Amino acid sequence: MLTFEQKLAVIEEFNELTKKEISLGRVNFHYEDSLYDKKNVVYHLHPNGNGFVYTGLLDEYPSDEKGMLNIKDYRADHLRAVITRSIESLSLSPSEKDPVMEEWINDADYGLVLMREEDGYNVYAEENLEGTFNSYKEAANFLEQEGFYKI
Template identity: 45%
Template sequence: MLTFEEKQAIIESYPELTRKDVSMKRVNYHYLDSKFDKTVVVQHLHPNGNAFVYVADIPGYEPDGRGLVNVREASEAELRQVIEDAIKGLSESNDDREPVEEVWRDGNNSKLELKEELDAWNVYHGLNLEDSFGDYQEAVDYLKEEGFRKVGDDGVIE
């Protein structure tokens, strides 16, 4: 596990982030050029090494109800990746980026497609709409509960 000082040095290597000290010796880091009301990228970096990064609606992460993932046990590479993804997520409006399209398969090799369309996350079986969700994480939870796993860009099931 990286120490507080190591995490702080990594986070502060991103000049686009602005430090703000908060209570109990914790530190937040904001991305002031965010295209959204939300500006916090790193929340509550604590001297014990605990911290959270805002990744709501960023595919590939499983955030809590506040849109945060815990990075207490993250390696340097993992911490850098999640910070870069968070900054990118806050710097792109939905109009600026390509909509997400993912393939998911189950143990029987059945295929479902997850597509982001008009602020909804739709699951398709072929051309048929199977279900629709309000956010990415809801759709992912449904797919996992049904026994499906995401197929990576390389065609390998993750």
């Protein structure tokens, strides 16, 4: 297990994080450029070595109900990796994290493109916007009802 000082040294390698001292000798590290309301990457790093990293947007790490992963027993390389992934998860929009660009066609060979953009899904006929939807399922249902199928 890394000591508090060793964990601090690893975390301070990330220039994009801002250190915030809080009570009882604990520190937080914020990512001010986050695209989300969440800015804490490292939360409540305690002098006893306990602390948390935000992994709420990551499937590959377990997290508690607040989206936090306990890093008490983490090695330096694992700590670097989870902090890197946490920052990446807060840096990318949903469309950048999970891009969608699909071609759909109907029996008359007329084609449409379904794309994920920002927080929604748009259907285009060439450069003209044909529809905007809140979810992939809504967009796909619309296309299917209009006689289109994914190619």
